[in-house]
Amino acid sequence: MLKKDLRLTYTKRREDLSPQTVSDLSLEIANLLLKLPIWDHSFYHLFLPITQKKEVDTSYILSILQGKDKNIVLPKMLNDQDLINYLLTDSTVIKLNQWKVPEPLDGIEIPTEKIDVVILPLLAFDLNGNRIGYGKGYYDVLLSKCRPDVIKVGLSLFEAEKKISDVSPLDVPLDYCVSPKQIYKF
Ligand SMILES: Nc1nc2c(c(=O)[nH]1)N(C=O)[C@@H](CNc1ccc(C(=O)N[C@@H](CCC(=O)O)C(=O)O)cc1)CN2
């Protein structure tokens, strides 16, 4: 399917979920994430969910990372395509930006090359590990600046599409995607 059609389909599928269902599915995703071979690292980039858009609630994953004493890196939107990474500390203040994305106000900047694992949002993904977001390319740009051995893990409330037909050379494929039902390894 084409990206533009998938964006419409999956935006609608999300709108049809109740907040309780999003929460339940998010807990299942967090439990499955624990089974991935990704826990031997230091710096973990995690997105914070846009609640209105019914994104995966990553608060369970945040607790897991804190319990494992990992360095947690949060993105802040800089301009129309770039993200800056800030270390989460006890003094980090999180505020909603104009797009309703929760993000740190400021903090200690972590160079993108330090990130070992990126846990990223998506609207839909396919069996080849390709993903689509809201079409702005923030994560494609971030991933293009990461180390080649960075581990890319998508989180999805829904299962994989067979094929995104209009993948571009700039799209960086995932290594894993975790849904409430299963782990996809690409
Ligand atoms: N939680 C979360 N954080 C994230 C992302 C994400 O998908 N989820 N992003 C993933 O890349 C980046 C933000 N991307 C975004 C892209 C569009 C809109 C947004 O609200 N767009 C408007 C239309 C704006 C316009 O076209 O001018 C909309 O959809 O209504 C928000 C965030 C970085 N942080």
Ligand SMILES: Nc1ncnc2c1ncn2[C@@H]1O[C@H](COP(=O)(O)OP(=O)(O)OP(=O)(O)O)[C@@H](O)[C@H]1O
């Ligand atoms: N590495 C890059 N450098 C510059 N522009 C890029 C890069 N990667 C992607 N883009 C541009 O970003 C735009 C959006 O790309 P795409 O449709 O793949 O977004 P998306 O993956 O759905 O969004 P997101 O990454 O924000 O979740 C495209 O116009 C694409 O050309």
